[in-house]
Amino acid sequence: MDKPASTAAGSVRSRLHTLITEQPVLILGGVLLLLILATGVIEPHYLSLNGVRSTLLQAAPLGILAGAQTILMLAGGIDLSVTMIATGSAYVTANQSPQGAVIAIVLGLLVGLIVGAINGTGVAVFRVNPLIMTLAMSGILLGLFTAWAQTILQGSTQVHAFVKILGAGSFLNNQVPFSVVVWTLVAIGISWILKRTGWGRLLFAVGDNEIAIRLAGVKVWQVRITAYMVAGVLGSIAGILLAGRTGAVDLQLANAFLLPSVAAAVIGGTSIFGGVGGYTGTIIGTLILSVLNSLLTFLNVGQDIQQVVYGSIILILAWSYAGLTGKSA
Amino acid sequence: MTVATSRQGLKIWIRELGRNGWILGIWLLLIMLVVWYGSLIPSFGNFQITSISKNSLPLVYLAIGQAIIVIAGGIDLSLGSLLILANALAARHMDEQGLGMVLGIGLALILGLGFLNALVGWIIHVSGVPDIVVTLATSYIWSGLALWILPSPGGGTAPEFRWLFTGSPSGIGGTYVMPLSMMLIPAAMVFFMSRRSHLGLSMYAIGSDRATSRLAGVNIRKAKIASYAIGGGMAALAGLATIAITGTGDPRFSVGAMATLNSIAAVVLGGVALAGGSGSVPGVVPAGVILIMLNPILSAMGINPNNVQIIQGVMIAGVMMIGTHGTEAGQNLMKRLRFKVTHHYG
Numbered sequence: 001m002d003k004p005a006s007t008a009a010g011s012v013r014s015r016l017h018t019l020i021t022e023q024p025v026l027i028l029g030g031v032l033l034l035l036i037l038a039t040g041v042i043e044p045h046y047l048s049l050n051g052v053r054s055t056l057l058q059a060a061p062l063g064i065l066a067g068a069q070t071i072l073m074l075a076g077g078i079d080l081s082v083t084m085i086a087t088g089s090a091y092v093t094a095n096q097s098p099q100g101a102v103i104a105i106v107l108g109l110l111v112g113l114i115v116g117a118i119n120g121t122g123v124a125v126f127r128v129n130p131l132i133m134t135l136a137m138s139g140i141l142l143g144l145f146t147a148w149a150q151t152i153l154q155g156s157t158q159v160h161a162f163v164k165i166l167g168a169g170s171f172l173n174n175q176v177p178f179s180v181v182v183w184t185l186v187a188i189g190i191s192w193i194l195k196r197t198g199w200g201r202l203l204f205a206v207g208d209n210e211i212a213i214r215l216a217g218v219k220v221w222q223v224r225i226t227a228y229m230v231a232g233v234l235g236s237i238a239g240i241l242l243a244g245r246t247g248a249v250d251l252q253l254a255n256a257f258l259l260p261s262v263a264a265a266v267i268g269g270t271s272i273f274g275g276v277g278g279y280t281g282t283i284i285g286t287l288i289l290s291v292l293n294s295l296l297t298f299l300n301v302g303q304d305i306q307q308v309v310y311g312s313i314i315l316i317l318a319w320s321y322a323g324l325t326g327k328s329a
Numbered sequence: 330m331t332v333a334t335s336r337q338g339l340k341i342w343i344r345e346l347g348r349n350g351w352i353l354g355i356w357l358l359l360i361m362l363v364v365w366y367g368s369l370i371p372s373f374g375n376f377q378i379t380s381i382s383k384n385s386l387p388l389v390y391l392a393i394g395q396a397i398i399v400i401a402g403g404i405d406l407s408l409g410s411l412l413i414l415a416n417a418l419a420a421r422h423m424d425e426q427g428l429g430m431v432l433g434i435g436l437a438l439i440l441g442l443g444f445l446n447a448l449v450g451w452i453i454h455v456s457g458v459p460d461i462v463v464t465l466a467t468s469y470i471w472s473g474l475a476l477w478i479l480p481s482p483g484g485g486t487a488p489e490f491r492w493l494f495t496g497s498p499s500g501i502g503g504t505y506v507m508p509l510s511m512m513l514i515p516a517a518m519v520f521f522m523s524r525r526s527h528l529g530l531s532m533y534a535i536g537s538d539r540a541t542s543r544l545a546g547v548n549i550r551k552a553k554i555a556s557y558a559i560g561g562g563m564a565a566l567a568g569l570a571t572i573a574i575t576g577t578g579d580p581r582f583s584v585g586a587m588a589t590l591n592s593i594a595a596v597v598l599g600g601v602a603l604a605g606g607s608g609s610v611p612g613v614v615p616a617g618v619i620l621i622m623l624n625p626i627l628s629a630m631g632i633n634p635n636n637v638q639i640i641q642g643v644m645i646a647g648v649m650m651i652g653t654h655g656t657e658a659g660q661n662l663m664k665r666l667r668f669k670v671t672h673h674y675g
Contacts, residue, residue: 307473
């Protein structure tokens, strides 16, 4: 039997440990707060509505792309073609802009749906490793859009005014960007799907123990294909927002978001092996990366130092996360 | 007696064929592509062999390094960044130096980057963070360092050093003896290490079943760290080959990212399962060459070079789709054959 005092101290510590283990989001929130404060110290103007606005504006496309990775990673997959899907959707949306905003956006979203379906078929039916399938798809898309940019998809600068407003505009006294509204809607949608729908629970189950869930009578291939289609559509949404923000589409439009989209989900505590995680963590992971970007911009350091710091932070966060929760991130 | 040995021999042959079917297939594919390329262009000879083997060097090195890491149950997304780091360091320090100094720098880079990546392997082992996450992070760190060392493309190396990898002091033309031997010697070294040494076999063991290997007394930390060290060393070699081929350094992040993705593609095409524990270097070398060879083949066919990306992607996805089912079917066939041999003559 333990002495009462040590039990009390032990229980406080163990309760704290349980809290950290079960609510890793709290730690991430703390890290985010620290980063925001550090940025505020360097650039006082940052701690204003305007600063929040610009950070969220930066974060919105990344957050949506990271949402796609979260959904796939939960089911034990990954999509390295998601940024090429985004670029492709941006091209199609720009190309179809003369048809009106609705048609342009719908066709843009269709790109994600189709490519996602192909990715999903490759992974689920033909059992190709997701890393390889989406990597190959990324190469195929890059080739296609390189060839088509000058032919059937030309007109990369004629982005529809509505799409431009969606990507870069704001309302309510120019304080709330439309893209953040889109992101919020997407976030509510993903969280609801993951927590409240049977399909969302299946994603976790497939990622956790595919064999058990198959023996339980679930058609795993259907879950996987639909997951890739949803991820593709999310990629398209991000691409359309980016097209609106830049006003001109090029092949490098979304490239820089690929590794951060995986990193944001990983920092947020979603396991790359599937079955563990959620979108709340990914949102905070996205915000951490965005604030970090602002911080590095304000520090006025070059691209080189930025990359080193960026990589180090991802490594430190993932390491401490694994250490604190006692499970791999 | 003779019947028994011949039957034994037949069984061994069938078993080996079943095990190495993929490698055999990938070599056949390479030979077919070479023959096809030869029929496409008016004269196929020294120049073409030199240029293909020379241009494949960086990818082949990187793929060998990736293969060893994947065999040991990991994956390294930072190999491309290590390549540009080596490339940048070499371009910065080899410029205007004598051959002795240049060779010293080259050797130091191979050892140094091997050590650096060994450190990464150690972090993965100690932290319990998945390989893919740690190396994703380090890919930023290494490419940032490369950019810091060489802010813009430039620098240079000694002509003799370029001859070492390309067979010509100017990097143009030359003899295929040098690039081919530079490709095969390191490949053979890594191959024999992985198949004939205790350390190499322990890499296969931990990649195939970590828990069982630990219980069997395999030093899993040593095997893991060693696999990453070899990956780092091969990435450095790839960076050195790159400067030998191009004559300058190029620190762009996208170059590294592309190289990493290609290395993974080559590894998978070469028959190394991403799950770890299977595959070997002799399959990866032709796979790397094939990926590079598509370029000249398609341009000889008059196809827009932009479409190389598409065809590469379709080929990788297609080979994997057929391969996953094909190898299963092939292994079943081999099993049945072996059964027949055992029981018919028995």
